[in-house]
């Protein structure tokens with residue numbers, strides 16, 4: 058597969074360079090499945106996250122299990138993509154109160170490495186070539202002294218490019234050649250059917266790019282994707298958790314050892330200032346918005362009640378924290 062095949066051709070005569078870059082940011086913010094931007098080297102510096110190396114990994118212990126947060130880079134995007142149903146004034150207020158610029162929200166991207174029972178399990182593989190600049194996961198792993206061959210299990214939590222993009226090398230070979238690659242069977246089934254994506258609040262051209270990027274990835278993986286289900290144990294102390302909504306088969310992940318617990322909510326929420334106080338504000342790329350709200354309620358309520366350490370894929374690095382329950386939503390307290 059050539060993951061770079063999704064190009065800007067349909068757009069580049071119709072829109073200005075600046076709006077094209079905006080579209081690229083939108084695409085990546087929508088889940089990173091679209092590559093609409095010109096190659097990173099050709100972009101304006103002001104529009105592109107720094108191409109520097111990854112920030113140092115962040116380690117946290119969960120009982121006997123080590124969890125390592127790895128930096129894959131950043132995605133920029135306007136706030137309204139993350140809350141398409143929010144009243145504009147309320148969204149602007151929520152964002153600016155948190156000290157953020159509504160026109161330029163920046164998401165982190167950080168896969169987790171979980172070391173348990175002699176196995177190294179990677180929870181998502183970063184953007185690879187799908188981001189505004191190439192993902193830095195390979196460099197982040199190298200900085201930890203870990204070779205791609207030493208990864209035993211790769212979980213693709215859902216089929217958006219910022220989660221699966223780094224799973225294959227540019228030549229279409231497995232980036233982690235000795236790993237079992239896992240995905241929720243429901244997620245695989247949804248995307249393999251090449252869905253219309255009518256429910257997404259994005260232009261039709263973007264829907265086609267979403268579909269095609271996944272079709273290409275599934276074709277390249279062939280039978281190499283092992284299908285699992287919520288409740289399955291991925292490795293000792295690591296269990297897949299149903300997190301449908303953002304996509305129909307998104308998985309969250311629970312890590313537990315010796316009475317300690319971590320709940321990785323993945324893309325159940327993207328921006329703490331937006332989604333924790335407003336559990337029903339959903340993304341332009343959410344397939345099942347009603348389930349997005351239900352899943353937030355289920356997972357964040359549980360994290361609050363059990364005082365679980367919460368990991369996220371897109372909150373500011375390292376994306377770890379705890380939640381306390383409010384009358385509506387939750388308060389996020391970052392840790393680490």
Ligand SMILES: [Zn+2]
Nearest residue numbers: 088217219324
């Ligand atoms: Zn994501």
